[in-house]
Amino acid sequence: MPYDPSAFPPFAVTVDLVVLTVRRHSLCALAVRRGEPPFQGRWALPGGFVRADEDLAQAAARELAEETGLCVHDPAAPTQDNGAHLEQLATYGDHERDPRMRVVSVAHLALAPDLPAPRAGGDASNARWAPVEELLEQAGYGRDGEGPAPLAFDHTHILADGVERARSKIEYSSLATAFCPPEFTVGELRRVYEAVWGVALDPRNFHRKVTGTPGFLVPTGGTTTRQGGRPAQLFRAGGATLLNPPMLRPEV
Amino acid sequence: MPYDPSAFPPFAVTVDLVVLTVRRHSLCALAVRRGEPPFQGRWALPGGFVRADEDLAQAAARELAEETGLCVHDPAAPTQDNGAHLEQLATYGDHERDPRMRVVSVAHLALAPDLPAPRAGGDASNARWAPVEELLEQAGYGRDGEGPAPLAFDHTHILADGVERARSKIEYSSLATAFCPPEFTVGELRRVYEAVWGVALDPRNFHRKVTGTPGFLVPTGGTTTRQGGRPAQLFRAGGATLLNPPMLRPEV
């Protein structure tokens, strides 16, 4: 079959973002309110069209900066502050996922420390951090008036995939540190694992495990009592990205 | 910013396939020869445009069937013969990856047992199983005449990602059975691991591990001597998809 420029249909390509953070001991995702049809007024994942001269990762980083002010953590400069982890998640292109036209969305997963008050174009009422449990549960309520509406489009599905990716990836990588400020304690890191997995972990075994894994944590020498109790050592993320052996998530 | 249908640039969307199999103790990928520019005459991954009324997974399954005759293994009917595993791999959309136009390619990973002689539109000389080692090594040779040319476009990169996905996924899932015929022996399964990882495994420890993992293997009652030596028990893949604890890949 010879090449024919008219042989393929045109698509719109967007990036959607699953931005996760840990606030008050629970895993939260960034949601923005849609200002236009379809799904006007409903909550959705942040995202937007990929521009003609942009790579996919660039577009995702641009959207992330627009929505949160976060810069993407450059792996080449790991000491940089205020950086978020960003990676491609999956691509969603069912042919009727957007009623307007044929849209393929390349979803990305971002992990951020808990700091920024959300802003969507400067309007705080149109962006919020919502517990993922709440956002995912809403998919069960189809009837009007029974709790808030689920996310627009197939965003509930995308969010579920992103959460599952984060849950499994902190098992075998040092990605949980992306949820922490630049300096953090072992207890703070443990609370990240507990929030993401939704389980309680033994503080003593956790401490032994993370401090015994070479390259995971680097002590800074300082201590803090910001969590109360006995002062805790402060650490930075070490260079290791893959944990071997992995952290074990307690089954069910 | 209000919705404007002319505000987004049009993209072409394709699916590309990393089809892996194990032949003669080595991991091989399907390559097809390009019949048209750009990269005319060069080897590439199979793939094609997504049609207007097709979902992404449908398009990938269609391309797979066109190139190999394989049907996608339906998880709902696990006893089905001649089925291949198919999953989305990642999406590649750098803005100059195709010199003709803006193309976003949703790459998929397929794992198939060793049976089919490749065919591309009925022409066997335009499709082949090539050892992945060979295909990936060629990326190092930029000079003309120094071995065959590397794959077209960014397909070497896509192939490397697919191989890495397969290598890591057989650690913690039962996916290695997708490389095997419907009934297989422990030794045949071990040779799959050895080919994909490129290492030698201890037959005794491997046997203990796979037969001791509940749900991984189901004995069929039969035996075979097709590998020579003492007759070996035949197994089918069990229902378990996640292996816990995982198979351990020997380091380096």
Add this chain to the structure above:
DNA sequence: CGTGTTTATCGTCAGGCAGACGACTATGAT
């Protein structure tokens, strides 16, 4: 028909890691 080769399968043993949990330490709150 024995003998060697090949592959499969079972057993043993030592080391390492994880879960359960006791004990002690250093802060702030009352």
Add this chain to the structure above:
DNA sequence: ATCATAGTCGTCTGCCTGACGATAAACACG
């Protein structure tokens, strides 16, 4: 001073893995 809160260090036991010896059942060959 006492208590509550968190952090840190140890111990013990069971399980899993890697290393490797030993046996079993087929085929090839003289």
